Amino acid sequence: xxxxxxxxxxxxxxxxxxxxxxxxTDNYQISSETKRRVLELAKSLNYEPNPFASNLRNQKSKTxxxxxxxxxxxxxxxxxxxxxxxxxxxxxxxxxxxxHENSExxxxxxxxxxxxxxxGILISTSGETNNKQHLIEASQSIPVVFFDRVYEDIEGVKIxxxxxxxxxxxxQHLIEAxxxxxxxLLALHNLSTxxxxxxxxxxxxxxxxxxxxxxxxxxxxxxxxxxxxLIKNLLANNKPDGILSxxxxxxxxxxxxxxxxxxxxxxxxxxxxxxxLDCAPLLNPSLTTITQPAFExxxxxxxxxxxxxxxxxxxxNETRVLKSVLIKRESxxx
Amino acid sequence: xxxxxxxxxxxxxxxxxxxxxxxxTDNYQISSETKRRVLELAKSLNYEPNPFASNLRNQKSKTxxxxxxxxxxxxxxxxxxxxxxxxxxxxxxxxxxxxHENSExxxxxxxxxxxxxxxGILISTSGETNNKQHLIEASQSIPVVFFDRVYEDIEGVKIxxxxxxxxxxxxQHLIEAxxxxxxxLLALHNLSTxxxxxxxxxxxxxxxxxxxxxxxxxxxxxxxxxxxxLIKNLLANNKPDGILSxxxxxxxxxxxxxxxxxxxxxxxxxxxxxxxLDCAPLLNPSLTTITQPAFExxxxxxxxxxxxxxxxxxxxNETRVLKSVLIKRESxxx
DNA sequence: GTGAAAGCGCTAACAC
DNA sequence: GTGTTAGCGCTTTCAC
Numbered sequence: 001x002x003x004x005x006x007x008x009x010x011x012x013x014x015x016x017x018x019x020x021x022x023x024x025t026d027n028y029q030i031s032s033e034t035k036r037r038v039l040e041l042a043k044s045l046n047y048e049p050n051p052f053a054s055n056l057r058n059q060k061s062k063t064x065x066x067x068x069x070x071x072x073x074x075x076x077x078x079x080x081x082x083x084x085x086x087x088x089x090x091x092x093x094x095x096x097x098x099x100h101e102n103s104e105x106x107x108x109x110x111x112x113x114x115x116x117x118x119x120g121i122l123i124s125t126s127g128e129t130n131n132k133q134h135l136i137e138a139s140q141s142i143p144v145v146f147f148d149r150v151y152e153d154i155e156g157v158k159i160x161x162x163x164x165x166x167x168x169x170x171x172q173h174l175i176e177a178x179x180x181x182x183x184x185l186l187a188l189h190n191l192s193t194x195x196x197x198x199x200x201x202x203x204x205x206x207x208x209x210x211x212x213x214x215x216x217x218x219x220x221x222x223x224x225x226x227x228x229x230l231i232k233n234l235l236a237n238n239k240p241d242g243i244l245s246x247x248x249x250x251x252x253x254x255x256x257x258x259x260x261x262x263x264x265x266x267x268x269x270x271x272x273x274x275x276x277l278d279c280a281p282l283l284n285p286s287l288t289t290i291t292q293p294a295f296e297x298x299x300x301x302x303x304x305x306x307x308x309x310x311x312x313x314x315x316x317n318e319t320r321v322l323k324s325v326l327i328k329r330e331s332x333x334x
Numbered sequence: 335x336x337x338x339x340x341x342x343x344x345x346x347x348x349x350x351x352x353x354x355x356x357x358x359t360d361n362y363q364i365s366s367e368t369k370r371r372v373l374e375l376a377k378s379l380n381y382e383p384n385p386f387a388s389n390l391r392n393q394k395s396k397t398x399x400x401x402x403x404x405x406x407x408x409x410x411x412x413x414x415x416x417x418x419x420x421x422x423x424x425x426x427x428x429x430x431x432x433x434h435e436n437s438e439x440x441x442x443x444x445x446x447x448x449x450x451x452x453x454g455i456l457i458s459t460s461g462e463t464n465n466k467q468h469l470i471e472a473s474q475s476i477p478v479v480f481f482d483r484v485y486e487d488i489e490g491v492k493i494x495x496x497x498x499x500x501x502x503x504x505x506q507h508l509i510e511a512x513x514x515x516x517x518x519l520l521a522l523h524n525l526s527t528x529x530x531x532x533x534x535x536x537x538x539x540x541x542x543x544x545x546x547x548x549x550x551x552x553x554x555x556x557x558x559x560x561x562x563x564l565i566k567n568l569l570a571n572n573k574p575d576g577i578l579s580x581x582x583x584x585x586x587x588x589x590x591x592x593x594x595x596x597x598x599x600x601x602x603x604x605x606x607x608x609x610x611l612d613c614a615p616l617l618n619p620s621l622t623t624i625t626q627p628a629f630e631x632x633x634x635x636x637x638x639x640x641x642x643x644x645x646x647x648x649x650x651n652e653t654r655v656l657k658s659v660l661i662k663r664e665s666x667x668x
Numbered sequence: 669g670t671g672a673a674a675g676c677g678c679t680a681a682c683a684c
Numbered sequence: 685g686t687g688t689t690a691g692c693g694c695t696t697t698c699a700c
Contacts, residue, residue, distance in 0.1 A: 005677055016687045021679060029685060048449030052390040053677030056692050061386070063429075072415040072629075077406040084405065084432050093451070095397075096430045098418050115382030116693095117427070255616050277613060282589050284618030295406075339693055350671045355695060363669060387693030390676050 004045050013037055063093040064305060065113050067123040069101045075248060075276045075294045076124065079147065082298025083122060090306055101222050103129040110134045114141045120305045124149040127191035143308040147301040152192035158319045159301045163193055166290045166324045167200025170244050170272045175208050177270055177332050179242030183216040183234055187247040197246045216240055220250055232257040245273035251287060270332040285330035292324045338379045347371055397427040398639060399447050401457040403435045408610045409582060409628045410458065413481065416632025417456060424640055435556050437463040444468045448475045454639045458483040461525035477642040481635040486526035492653040493635045497527055500624045500658045501534025504578050504606045509542050511604055511666050513576030517550040517568055521581040531580045550574055554584055566591040579607035585621060604666040619664035626658045
């Protein structure tokens with residue numbers, strides 16, 4: 001830690017600390033000669049202002065927090081990438097918190113952050129439980145932007161994608177490719193994100209005159225081994241000819257299960273997954289995906305947070321919807 | 335921000351701020367009755383201590399910084415995952431900075447962090463240039479742990495993998511699979527990480543009596559389009575029968591280039607890449623990888639940083655080497 | 669066992 | 685154009 005502070009600069013230059021402070025912030029009152037001297041000395045001594053002192057004094061931290069389920073998930077790491085880029089442009093610092101889909105952890109993080117440590121929060125909630133009091137408290141206390149994984153019934157600014165439409169379109173694509181028994185791998189069902197994806201599936205079935213079969217609906221868990229078992233079970237017992245996976249994490253287990261059961265994709269079964277995997281085109285077979293604009297979601301979310309800081313042009317309950325894109329590949333080929 | 339502070343608690347309870355502060359930190363001098371009253375009120379008012387005030391007073395931040403080239407890279411996001419888990423156990427906060435392989439950015443971040451904002455830094459350096467003065471300055475000023483991408487000639491604690499051995503073993507594997515013209519995709523060449531990987535390649539060739547052919551050595555750039563062109567060029571003009579890619583980012587371009595040139599992997603050419611891609615087993619064909627223990631690198635690095643904070647059992651210039659594992663798959667099948 | 673008071677480093681009102 | 689001073693919220697020495 002550089003232990004050189006304003007006081008020392010002031011002594012050295014025979015100025016008051018106030019003048020030095022003003023010179024450093026380029027205050028108009030200070031003569032350019034004084035500014036020059038101060039800046040020169042500061043530079044030569046590698047002076048860096050103590051952030052905690054100014055944070056304390058200014059009641060702002062120039063820091064934002066990002067709360068996500070997992071950083072080691074391509075969607076979230078891309079979103080963080082987008083967030084970080086915007087933050088850097090504004091000279092803001094980015095704190096990262098992982099909930100590992102655990103509601104308790106999310107609650108603890110969120111409430112701890114209301115101590116002034118950050119000026120705002122970007123959160124993609126775990127949705128593991130329906131407990132959302134902490135989110136309400138948080139957004140009443142500091143600016144919060146929700147992204148991707150949101151609760152519709154919580155007031156606040158939200159950046160989401162067109163989950164319903166994407167899901168609907170995916171099912172439509174499967175049907176057009178000849179699928180008659182389309183399974184759905186359900187996740188995020190406590191969140192409106194998950195709800196909309198499910199509704200897209202259900203409505204598309206209905207619109208095509210296909211009755212809903214509850215045996216084709218598999219609810220995923222937080223345990224990846226169990227998910228694999230559930231999927232294998234689905235394939236073995238219910239023999240769907242199409243699968244729509246509502247989250248990326250379930251795509252690989254589908255592939256592995258098909259291999260294990262000697263099912264050929266796409267001949268025996270066609271697969272689509274919500275996914276940001278950049279290896280989708282290189283898989284065997286290449287995977288048809290609904291790809292969310294993850295980076296843009298992050299940068300949009302961060303951008304709007306800064307707008308809130310600047311108190312300009314945003315609706316207090318604005319929801320911004322970005323479009324995902326359905327990329328058709330071999331896994332749904334006819 | 336919760337605007338309830340020690341002063342208000344003190345007023346409410348007819349105590350001094352000093353007593354309240356001591357009660358909150360469970361100081362032995364305070365009667366248990368007083369502690370009970372303080373804790374109760376604090377709890378009921380959702381009191382959270384202002385971190386900047388205590389940071390300023392205590393001259394510590396309970397925060398660490400992680401500087402990486404990219405968060406949206408599976409190796410780094412896994413490492414961050416490991417770091418975050420350890421940090422959380424110690425109730426530390428984690429700041430994330432991305433350099434995008436840009437040396438200027440790395441320098442700016444590093445030097446800014448020496449203002450007391452963080453108690454320590456974990457860094458995987460970009461190595462884009464040979465400029466490393468900032469790293470020396472940083473580690474002289476606060477605890478720094480280098481991980482994966484390191485300079486051997488900078489003093490400090492380092493967590494790395496067995497780069498030389500991994501590379502050597504990979505080439506050996508290619509040779510045993512029948513390769514005679516093995517290309518090497520060079521990256522990180524300013525870093526000892528990159529140097530060791532290259533040396534493993536060179537030595538393995540030599541030990542097998544294969545002369546080094548400089549046309550088979552391709553130096554990657556920061557521009558992915560250019561890298562793709564370089565690889566395609568290599569394949570078209572020099573017709574290697576094996577490739578060792580020293581970074582994950584070049585594996586996909588190899589696959590695409592082979593497709594473009596109608597080269598069959600592994601019949602015409604065999605491929606190994608340093609990689610943490612979890613889709614490696616599902617690629618077409620599945621990819622033989624040297625997989626680094628990314629999560630463990632992160633958690634080890636964070637663990638040793640906390641040991642430094644605790645001033646116990648570490649060597650000031652300790653280098654800890656974790657083992658990568660060569661996972662043989664179809665891309666190098668005979 | 670508790671309180672008074674100083675001070676961490678910075679900024680901003682209020683002087684002049 | 686510059687200086688004096690108070691205070692952000694917390695911790696800790698010193699006093700009693």
